[in-house]
Amino acid sequence: MSGPPLSPTSGPPLLRPGDRVAVVSPAGPVDPGLLDAGLALLRTWDLDAEPAPHARDTHPELPYLAGTDADRAHDLTRAWLxxxxxxxxxxxxGYGSLRAVDLVDWAAVGAHRKVFAGSSDITALHTRFHAAGHATWFGPMIGTRAFxxxxxxREHLRRALFTGVTGWRGTGRTPGTARGAAFGGNLSLLFDTPPPAGAVVLLEDVDEEPYRLDRMLTGMRRTGWFxxxxxxxxxxxxxxxxAAPVLADRFGDLGVPVVADVPFGHCAGQLTLPLGVSVEVDGHTGVVTVVP
Known part of the structure; x- marks a missing residue:
């Protein structure tokens, strides 16, 4: 049985009332009205919320991108520094983080610890933050209807950013317990980025037919991803x-605990979950706990 996050405290860096936050568009172009509404809601949390210089851009020739790759990467680096x-x-x-990710100054970014939140295509950035030793938040994005x-x-995100999360519940599918660093996000963004050894992998996706999930997971299995x-x-x-049969088929013989039906990703009332922190998984009870 899925449910809300367990009581809060641990995880990535937290915000405090009065903090300044930058809203960036590393992937697809944002709806201006939704961005304005999202910024206004952040301000009701007593945050000084401002869009990055290119947050409202659209690429002149590739309209599925929020401006040029260099500008999107520069906005992220500039805000972080x-x-x-x-x-x-x-x-x-949307799409675009993969094009910008290698243009971010990760050496400079790695030296500063801050709050970072996003999901879906932003998975490509989460994996790089993880490699740089940063814990991040996987949750709804400011210029979307999901926020x-x-x-x-929106309330799950607010509570996570200000007070943290110590765990969450899903449905136990494969029994056993394990502990490791939380890694993952959107399946289609992870096929060529293997997790660190001993990771607890979080996966979700949207608008992919079961055979496409099968194809991605089978390809990942063949390369030793799992x-x-x-x-x-x-x-x-x-x-x-x-999707349940293909997930059971592709994961059932891995010999590791599996917890399903955790409401994160592209769903109503989505949770905000930490990545890059140590968690313990109980595949019998379906409880995942952040380990301090």
Whole structure:
């Protein structure tokens, strides 16, 4: 049985009232009205929320991108290195993070610890933050309906950013317990980025037919992607048809604890979960606990 996060405290860096946050668009272009509404809601949390210089851009020739790759990467780097900015929140997913990720100055970014939140296509950035030793938040994005119109999802994000999360519940699918660093996000962004050895992998996706999930997971299995995984935590599979049989087939013989039906990803009332922190998975009870 899925449910809300367990009582808060541990995880990535936290925000405080009065903090300044930058909203960036590392992937697809954002709806200006939704971005304005999202910024206004952040300000009701007593945050000094401002869009990055190119947050409202659209690429002149590739309209599925929020401006040029260099500008998107520069906005993220600039915000991260600004000593007055306590957190960097993503406006939207879509597509584009993979094009910008290698243009971010990760050597400079790695030296500063801040709040970072986003999901979906932003998975490509989460994996790089993880490699740089940063814990991050996987949750709804500021210029989307998942934040502006979904009160429950927005409240989960607010509580996570200000007070943390110590755990969450799903449905135990494969028994056993394991502990490791939480890693993952959107399945389609992870196929060529293997997890660290002993990781607890969080996976979700949207609008992928079961055969496409099968193709991605089979390809990952063939490359040994899951060989050193400690446990799996599965989120929402909205628009993926009946995904349960293919997930059971592709994960059932891995010999690791599996927890499913955790409401994170592309779903109503989505949770905000920490990545890059140590967690313990109980595949019998379906409880995942952040380990201090």
């Amino acid at each position: 600004d000593p007055d900015v306590a957190g960097v929140l993503c406006a939207r997913g 502006v119109e979904d009160t429950a999802a 060989d050193d995984v400690a446990a799996l935590v599965l989120g929402s599979w909205t628009g993926c048809g009946n």
